[in-house]
Amino acid sequence: MKLKYCKNCKTYTLKEVCSKCNQKTSTPHPPRFSPVDKYGKYRRMIKYPEYYKK
Numbered sequence: 001m002k003l004k005y006c007k008n009c010k011t012y013t014l015k016e017v018c019s020k021c022n023q024k025t026s027t028p029h030p031p032r033f034s035p036v037d038k039y040g041k042y043r044r045m046i047k048y049p050e051y052y053k054k
C-alpha cells in the first residue's frame with residue numbers, strides 16, 4: 001500500500017481518489033525530504049522522550 005495525499009483536503013489517504021472530495025490524490029514527497037516537517041517534532045518526542053521531558 002502506498003500513502004497518497006489529497007491536496008484539496010490536505011489529508012493523507014491510501015486511496016487513489018479522496019473519499020471526502022473525490023479528487024484524485026497524489027503521491028506526497030517522502031517526509032524525510034520535506035523541508036517543512038511539522039510532525040518531525042513529535043517524532044523526536046517519541047524517539048527521545050527523555051529529552052523533551054520537563
Ligand SMILES: [Zn+2]
Nearest residue numbers: 006009018021
Ligand atoms: Zn480530498
